[in-house]
Structure formats: C-alpha cells, structure tokens
Amino acid sequence: MFVKSVNAAALAAIFIPPKDLDVNSPSSIRSVASTIAHGLMSYYSGNVTNTPETIAVFPQPHFWWQAGAAWGAMLDYSHYTGDSSYDEVIKQALVSQVGPNFDLMNPLHFGSEGNDDQAFWGFSILEAAERNFPQPDDNIPPWLDIAINTFNTMAPRWDETACGGGLAWQIFESNPNGMNYKNSVSNGGFFQLSARLARATGNATYYEWAKKVWDWSEKVGFIDPKTFIVYDGADRRDNCAELNRLSFSYSHGIYLYGAAVLYNYTEGDKVWADRTNNLLKGADLYFSPFDNSTNVMFEQACEPYGTCNNDMKSFKGYLSRFMWATTRMMPSTLGRVEELLKPSAAAAARACSGGAKGTECGQKWYVGGFDGVVGLGQQMTALETVQGLLSQRAPPPFKAGEIKHVKG
Numbered sequence: 001m002f003v004k005s006v007n008a009a010a011l012a013a014i015f016i017p018p019k020d021l022d023v024n025s026p027s028s029i030r031s032v033a034s035t036i037a038h039g040l041m042s043y044y045s046g047n048v049t050n051t052p053e054t055i056a057v058f059p060q061p062h063f064w065w066q067a068g069a070a071w072g073a074m075l076d077y078s079h080y081t082g083d084s085s086y087d088e089v090i091k092q093a094l095v096s097q098v099g100p101n102f103d104l105m106n107p108l109h110f111g112s113e114g115n116d117d118q119a120f121w122g123f124s125i126l127e128a129a130e131r132n133f134p135q136p137d138d139n140i141p142p143w144l145d146i147a148i149n150t151f152n153t154m155a156p157r158w159d160e161t162a163c164g165g166g167l168a169w170q171i172f173e174s175n176p177n178g179m180n181y182k183n184s185v186s187n188g189g190f191f192q193l194s195a196r197l198a199r200a201t202g203n204a205t206y207y208e209w210a211k212k213v214w215d216w217s218e219k220v221g222f223i224d225p226k227t228f229i230v231y232d233g234a235d236r237r238d239n240c241a242e243l244n245r246l247s248f249s250y251s252h253g254i255y256l257y258g259a260a261v262l263y264n265y266t267e268g269d270k271v272w273a274d275r276t277n278n279l280l281k282g283a284d285l286y287f288s289p290f291d292n293s294t295n296v297m298f299e300q301a302c303e304p305y306g307t308c309n310n311d312m313k314s315f316k317g318y319l320s321r322f323m324w325a326t327t328r329m330m331p332s333t334l335g336r337v338e339e340l341l342k343p344s345a346a347a348a349a350r351a352c353s354g355g356a357k358g359t360e361c362g363q364k365w366y367v368g369g370f371d372g373v374v375g376l377g378q379q380m381t382a383l384e385t386v387q388g389l390l391s392q393r394a395p396p397p398f399k400a401g402e403i404k405h406v407k408g
C-alpha cells in the first residue's frame with residue numbers, strides 16, 4: 001500500500017548515488033528522486049525574502065512558465081514518492097501566482113505570459129486539484145475553481161479570423177513575435193486543460209472544447225496524419241498555409257496525455273484509444289538517437305546540434321511526465337511506456353553524476369554519463385523521468401466526485 005509522508009530523514013538514510021539507480025527498486029527510485037529533487041530546489045531562493053517579485057520564480061534567465069512547470073514536477077515528486085517535505089513551499093508558490101481574478105493572470109508576470117505559459121501553470125494547478133493537494137488558505141478559491149477560471153480566460157481567445165481557429169501564442173500585443181503565430185504548445189495546452197477539466201468536473205462543455213481544439217489541430221496540420229508527429233506551429237499571415245515543421249517533445253507529450261484523459265473520460269472510446277496509441281507511436285521520434293542508446297530519450301531538434309536553449313533543456317521532462325501519466329488513464333500503454341522510459345530513467349540517472357557531490361544532472365542522456373551541462377531544466381527532466389517509475393504505486397488522478405471542491 002502507498003504510504004504518504006515518507007520522511008526526508010528516512011530517505012537520506014539510504015542515500016544511493018543517482019548513477020546507481022535500480023529502476024526496479026522503489027526504495028532506490030525514492031532515494032534517487034529525493035537527491036535530484038533537492039538539486040532542483042537548490043535553484044530556488046525566491047521564498048527567502050517573501051517579496052512578490054521573487055516568490056515562485058527561478059532566477060533569470062528562467063522564464064515564468066518554467067517555474068510553473070517546475071512546481072508541477074515537485075507536485076509529482078510529492079505524489080509519487082510520498083515525501084511531503086516541500087509541500088508548503090510548493091503551495092506558497094502556486095498560490096502566489098493565481099492573480100487578482102484567480103485565473104493565473106498575474107500582472108507582475110504579464111511581460112512573459114502567453115497562452116502556453118498560462119497553460120503550464122494551469123497543468124500544475126490541475127495536478128493539485130486532481131490529487132486533493134492541501135487547498136489554498138484564506139480567500140483563495142479551491143484549486144479546481146482556479147483551473148476553471150483559467151479555462152474561462154482562454155476560451156474567449158479562440159480566434160477564427162485566420163487559420164479557421166486556434167489560439168495565438170501570445171496574449172498581449174506588447175509581447176514580441178507571438179500574436180501572429182499559432183502554435184501547438186498553446187493549443188495543445190488548451191486541449192489538455194479542457195480534457196482534464198471534462199474528467200475533473202463531468203461538465204461536457206469542456207469535452208466539446210477539447211474535441212474542437214483537437215479537430216482544428218489536425219486540420220491545420222499540427223498533428224501529422226501519417227506519422228503522428230506534432231509540428232511547432234504556423235503563421236496567421238498566410239492563413240497557416242506553411243507549417244513550421246520543427247518538433248519538440250513537450251508539445252507531443254501534451255497532446256498525448258490530453259488524448260489519454262479523453263479515452264478515460266469516455267470510458268474507452270476507440271477514437272481516443274487510436275489517437276493515444278498513434279501519438280505514442282509518434283513519440284518514437286524522441287528516442288534512440290544512436291545504436292548505442294536504444295530507448296533513451298533525447299530532444300531531437302537541438303541536442304545533437306548543441307543548440308538547445310534554456311527552455312528546451314527542460315522539454316523532455318514533460319514528455320516523461322505525460323507518458324507516465326498516460327499509463328494511468330489508459331493502462332494498456334504501460335508496457336510500451338516502460339520499454340521506453342526505464343532505459344531513459346537509467347540513462348538520466350547516470351547523467352546525474354556531475355558537480356562536487358557527483359549528483360548534478362547533465363543534459364544529454366545518450367552520452368552514457370555526465371556531459372558537463374548542468375541547469376534547472378536538466379534537474380527537472382531527470383526528476384520526472386525517474387520518479388514516474390513509481391507512478392503505478394500512487395493513486396491515479398481523481399475525477400469528478402472524488403475531487404474536493406471545498407476547502408478545509
């Protein structure tokens with residue numbers, strides 16, 4: 001039986017160097033996840049002075065969205081390992097960004113808030129809701145209401161004046177580049193939020209929206225009908241005629257999990273089963289870069305060329321997160337997901353052998369060890385891949401009726 005609140009001291013007592021991870025041993029996985037999570041949190045000092053500018057965010061050059069994603073990784077950590085030692089810090093961070101209207105629109109960070117950024121924070125708020133994570137205090141609504149409010153800001157941004165629909169990347173004209181670009185991460189984000197809200201509330205309005213966003217994503221060509229590879233986006237100025245065919249692991253994971261949630265919500269609809277299975281096949285693009293690294297995940301658009309930026313260095317973490325999560329919504333995917341993610345977790349853990357203590361995580365897992373490129377994103381990718389090995393032992397996300405919608 002899954003025991004909540006494994007204490008941190010007990011974890012520390014059985015320290016296992018990440019590179020020695022045994023992917024089949026829960027205690028080994030917990031110990032290694034604890035070390036990597038500690039490394040992740042060492043990038044965070046935003047709570048020390050309790051000023052609004054620093055709470056929840058990681059120092060530059062990390063953008064606001066990545067902080068939202070990092071708290072999602074830490075929520076997964078708490079849930080999968082049962083180690084609640086960071087719960088207060090996580091809760092403080094999440095609550096600090098809800099904004100005056102409780103919809104993840106925080107004026108302090110408007111300068112870097114696009115639809116995709118808001119969606120990443122939305123994923124974390126939904127994780128809190130779906131796990132009955134301790135609710136916000138005082139005058140702040142329950143997690144689920146914040147997620148609903150977030151949806152209610154996004155739906156009116158749906159734009160049918162070009163490309164037949166879709167959300168633009170950006171929300172504000174003042175943010176560069178993005179009002180003309182319709183991208184898969186923003187639309188996939190809206191799709192997944194809608195899918196999860198359908199399951200979390202039982203309200204069919206969200207299912208209708210999820211179907212609409214999926215259908216448009218297919219029609220515009222973001223999801224390749226033959227290979228099930230997800231492309232990055234297209235420009236409204238040519239009515240999305242020309243696709244930007246770059247592909248990143250995170251958009252792939254986002255659509256995959258949304259489809260799996262709808263499979264679960266519809267109690268096994270074949271259409272969603274096929275879409276989930278197809279996207280899982282499409283995910284092969286992100287594995288096995290060389291003969292010497294079978295089933296090891298990599299960011300194929302940039303890692304082999306050494307061109308990943310800070311954001312991209314965290315992307316693999318979301319594909320891992322959402323592949324593990326998919327196994328709980330559609331159990332028949334577990335075999336294939338384990339085939340891919342067990343070797344990836346072992347390789348990720350071997351990459352966490354840098355720094356003075358030999359526990360800092362590098363970027364490329366296919367090199368067989370530490371590649372010298374450390375960072376927050378590297379801690380996040382390794383953490384999600386390793387801790388997900390425990391996903392079958394923790395409760396699946398709660399659905400409508402199981403989610404506490406009241407405080408206390």
Ligand SMILES: *[C@@H]1O[C@H](CO)[C@@H](O)[C@H](O)[C@H]1NC(C)=O
Nearest residue numbers: 041042044047048049086089
């Ligand atoms: C800040 O967060 C760290 C975890 O990274 C925690 O150990 C510490 O107690 C927190 N400090 C405050 C003032 O909340």
Ligand SMILES: *[C@@H]1O[C@H](CO)[C@@H](O)[C@H](O)[C@H]1NC(C)=O
Nearest residue numbers: 148149151152203204205206
């Ligand atoms: C279902 O969700 C939509 C969108 O948030 C909302 O407008 C509607 O009131 C909800 N319906 C019910 C019965 O809660």
Ligand SMILES: *[C@@H]1O[C@H](CO)[C@@H](O)[C@H](O)[C@H]1NC(C)=O
Nearest residue numbers: 264267268328329330331396
């Ligand atoms: C939906 O998810 C639950 C929880 O993991 C699982 O028990 C159930 O089998 C899933 N439903 C289908 C149709 O696979």
Ligand SMILES: *[C@@H]1O[C@H](CO)[C@@H](O)[C@H](O)[C@H]1NC(C)=O
Nearest residue numbers: 290291292293366367368369
């Ligand atoms: C596998 O081959 C690639 C390309 O030659 C190389 O960069 C990488 O370091 C190798 N990995 C291992 C584990 O030997």
